[in-house]
Amino acid sequence: MKTRAVRMYGEMDLRCEEFELPEIKDDEILVKIISDSICMSTYKLAKQGKKHKRAPQDIDVNPIITGHECSGVIVEVGAKWKDKYHVGDKWALQPALNYQGKLDSPGYSYRFCGGDATYCIMPHEVMELDALLPYNGEAFYQASLGEPMSCIIGGYHANYHTNKQNYQHAMGTKTGGNILIMGGCGPMGLGAVSYGLYTENRPKRIVVTDVDDAKLARAAEVISPEEAAAKGIELIYFNSSVEKAEEKLMEITDGHGYDDVFVYVPIRPVAEMGDRLLAFDGCMNFFAGPTNQQFTAEINLYNCHYTSTHILGTTGGNNDDLQEALDLAAQGLINPSVMVTHIGGLDSVAETTCNLPDIPGGKKLCYTQIDLPLTALTDFEEKGKTDPLFAKLDESVKKHNGLWNPEAERILLDHFHVEI
Structure with missing residues (x-):
């Protein structure tokens, strides 16, 4: 044939x-x-x-x-x-x-x-x-x-959280937590928002960042904050190029930080900001695949030691x-x-x-x-x-x-x- x-x-x-x-x-x-x-x-x-x-x-x-x-x-x-x-x-x-x-x-x-x-x-x-x-x-x-949705789902399932009583890992994003999807107005990011509104580990809040107002506007049209609110989830689209963006992102959580951070763009400052925004026992998933095999970013190991932050990367499902x-x-x-x-x-x-x-x-x-x-x-x-x-x-x-x-x-x- x-x-x-x-x-x-x-x-x-x-x-x-x-x-x-x-x-x-x-x-x-x-x-x-x-x-x-x-x-x-x-x-x-x-x-x-x-x-x-x-x-x-x-x-x-x-x-x-x-x-x-x-x-x-x-x-x-x-x-x-x-x-x-x-x-x-x-x-x-x-x-x-x-x-x-x-x-x-x-x-x-x-x-x-x-x-x-x-x-x-x-x-x-x-x-x-x-x-x-x-x-x-x-x-x-x-x-x-x-x-591609399976890759997104795999990322949600791979995140994990710990406790001080034993060494068991609770797999998945934190129920009732804050999720941050960085660079999230592209196709994969929007897929992650769609799944985040469904996942059985229902978060209380999803914050999606981008630096393009047009992309943020389209995202809010196809997955609206009103749709999320009907499911009991606060959905916020945020332009992270604004002045004092990191401070404002932290204020959204009343200073708690983000329990689950997904980095959807292979940009060093974005990954480093995501690390700084992690809550106690927060988990950051570096989802974006860089083409540069030497791609690196600075991670705060003090927080890793004292506030139990952790980082992982997933690819595929x-x-x-x-x-x-x-x-x-x-x-x-x-x-x-x-x-x-x-x-x-x-x-x-x-x-x-x-x-x-x-x-x-x-x-x-x-x-x-x-x-x-x-x-x-x-x-x-x-x-x-x-x-x-x-x-x-x-x-x-x-x-x-x-x-x-x-x-x-x-x-x-x-x-x-x-x-x-």
Whole structure:
């Protein structure tokens, strides 16, 4: 079978091309991909090429398929898996594999497996690790966004707190505590806010910082303080570029500090401020992944010793985190749509990936079965004046608080006659 995919040959050398897939083996599964959201991790892969720890050293002659936040339907099942997987089933992927100590991962390491493709082959280790999860939700994009949401959920679960009676760690964010999400108006930060309003360790307050008033305003529109208040949580959006920002952030907590701090941007002063804002027994999660392998920041070890502050970092989520993300999205308890600001087709992926840090907005969502220039949701209205498709999409998005939604996905896929 032929597939069309974006393949990486070297540093910033991504090409969209058609090629032949081999016949699947008895322990493999052929899938059709419908959606893939573009991750900043893929940009980091493209920037580093074969220097990336997950990239093979022969990509110049055996290129790999990029993309890992994907979803679709099963097309063909190898004999080994026929009792567990079935043709036509929808699926989501947990790409953070750890198979026999190897770092190989879909979207980073495989010639025939990655999300930026029309069809790809899931290697046996994906199924061996139960990383191909069944998905019964309404829209494919929600399953694609399940992967980044699983990373966020994993971060919430990994934070921990201690006590002076024993050495047991209470896992998760502190119930009834103060959460600070720094650099939190990007797609992942907004996902963290959405989950924070749901998590069973319900905080009393979530404070979200950014330095861009426009981003703060959009964040307050898609996840409003009023929505949070209805759940019994105080939600505050705060511009941390104001004078005496640190002092004002501390005043919000009446001098208590923040029990859980998530740093969503790899900026040294931000991480250092987060450390200074920790409460007694506060936990800071450095979530942002820097490209600089020598990235460092100063941490107050006096506080670490005397006030029990602690720091950790998380990357990726596990199968349970992904399943939780899929279940919560399907039930409408979290809204991953807040992440999406652009849609496009497979033909837009290579250029978008290589320029990702310079494109404003949140998640760029790709539908791999179509060709469509990368388009911001806010541009639908203008394009709709001359294009009936965008007129319909604009109407749908406006009905859903300016957000991408299952109805809009159906309109798009029906327009291009994409068979599911």
